[in-house]
Amino acid sequence: MPATRKPKAPQKCATCKGSGEVSKTVRVGRKRRTVGQQTGLCLTCFGSGEAT
Structure with a gap:
């Protein structure tokens, strides 16, 4: 059995x-x-959060 x-x-x-x-x-x-910060989609992983 493997x-x-x-x-x-x-x-x-x-x-x-x-x-x-x-x-x-x-x-x-x-x-x-400078007035603040804005969040956006990560262009490296396209919002998945996983490295490719």
């Missing part, structure tokens, strides 16, 4: 650390004043 192997868990994406979202600083005005 030994069954457990499938490996997928590795987390290094860019978003597995969350699927990344934060970007939002700047406005001529002097590029």
Whole structure:
């Protein structure tokens, strides 16, 4: 009887650390004043949180 192997868990994406979202600083005005952060979809893993 062959030994069954457990499938490996997928590795987390290094860019978003597995969350699927990344934060970007939002700047406005001529002097590029920082007003906050906005979250968006991670383009490395397309929001799945798994490394390819």
